[in-house]
Amino acid sequence: MNSWETQLRKGVAELAVLAVIAQEETYGYRIVEKLQNLDGLALSESTVYPVLTRLTRGGLLAVRTDASPAGPTRRYYRLTPLGRRSLGELTATWQKVFGSLKTLLEGVPS
Amino acid sequence: MTTATVAELAESQQTLIDARLDTIDRMLLGHVSRADRITIVSEVEAQIQELLGAKVGDEASREDVIDALRRLDPPEAYLPDSAERNSSQHRVGRFSSQQPMRQRNVGRVGWIGGVLGLFSFGWILLWGLIVVLAQGATATVFLVGLMTMIPPLGFAIGAAALVCSIRGRSQGVLPILGIGFGAISLQFWLLLAGYLLIA
Numbered sequence: 001m002n003s004w005e006t007q008l009r010k011g012v013a014e015l016a017v018l019a020v021i022a023q024e025e026t027y028g029y030r031i032v033e034k035l036q037n038l039d040g041l042a043l044s045e046s047t048v049y050p051v052l053t054r055l056t057r058g059g060l061l062a063v064r065t066d067a068s069p070a071g072p073t074r075r076y077y078r079l080t081p082l083g084r085r086s087l088g089e090l091t092a093t094w095q096k097v098f099g100s101l102k103t104l105l106e107g108v109p110s
Numbered sequence: 111m112t113t114a115t116v117a118e119l120a121e122s123q124q125t126l127i128d129a130r131l132d133t134i135d136r137m138l139l140g141h142v143s144r145a146d147r148i149t150i151v152s153e154v155e156a157q158i159q160e161l162l163g164a165k166v167g168d169e170a171s172r173e174d175v176i177d178a179l180r181r182l183d184p185p186e187a188y189l190p191d192s193a194e195r196n197s198s199q200h201r202v203g204r205f206s207s208q209q210p211m212r213q214r215n216v217g218r219v220g221w222i223g224g225v226l227g228l229f230s231f232g233w234i235l236l237w238g239l240i241v242v243l244a245q246g247a248t249a250t251v252f253l254v255g256l257m258t259m260i261p262p263l264g265f266a267i268g269a270a271a272l273v274c275s276i277r278g279r280s281q282g283v284l285p286i287l288g289i290g291f292g293a294i295s296l297q298f299w300l301l302l303a304g305y306l307l308i309a
Contacts, residue, residue: 045183046183046187050142052149053142068156
């Protein structure tokens with residue numbers, strides 16, 4: 001994976017993490033599994049976990065802990081109202097950027 | 111549905127896991143807050159347990175642990191790269207907290223403290239040389255003048271070295287050297303001042 005691609009994926013990591021959590025309250029490893037399995041994202045734990053802590057510290061996520069079947073405590077993340085607003089804004093920004101790029105690329109001769 | 115238990119781990123397997131977690135912790139040190147560091151490491155530990163828990167049976171072998179660790183990102187992946195540091199000021203998610211710029215300033219201050227510490231120690235050696243030269247020199251007034259100027263300057267440099275190095279002590283070896291040499295310098299000039307006052 002080249003550097004530009006890596007940076008692009010890391011750049012959308014926050015949006016991707018918020019989008020996963022918006023679907024349902026979930027725990028760290030489950031978020032990593034979902035994002036790793038998406039070819040276009042392929043975000044791994046070294047990207048996801050720091051993003052989770054950053055978003056939690058910023059008040060976009062709320063956390064509760066619970067025991068897991070595997071034994072260790074799981075941290076379950078859910079969006080706060082601020083997180084939902086932020087997701088909305090990030091999504092709007094992404095759609096604007098994506099739309100503009102799409103327009104540009106359509107004009108590029110193949 | 112039976113509930114799986116935490117994979118039983120022999121001490122050597124746990125040591126492998128702890129070594130990986132400690133390395134990740136060191137990679138994060140100085141780049142994220144202590145609370146975030148603890149959370150990230152505990153998430154990785156939970157992921158390892160999830161990977162081991164997926165194995166058949168309750169006992170995880172050494173190969174299971176090595177296989178689980180191999181599936182993780184290398185510890186170096188947790189080092190924030192320069193692009194991430196730059197993007198922390200122009201983050202898309204502006205509601206999220208930014209990495210404090212003072213992290214970089216603290217590193218610079220620590221570096222300055224280390225250099226001042228080395229310089230303050232050299233200042234002591236310089237003073238000693240001038241004392242020796244002053245014993246039989248002709249330009250006595252000049253040398254005596256230097257001898258009286260150097261101690262206060264040396265004390266000031268040593269104090270600055272100590273303060274800057276303590277401020278940036280988490281940023282590498284140089285600040286630690288600065289603390290050491292700064293402390294030596296301060297003690298030397300204070301002892302000298304005490305000796306001159308008594309004598």
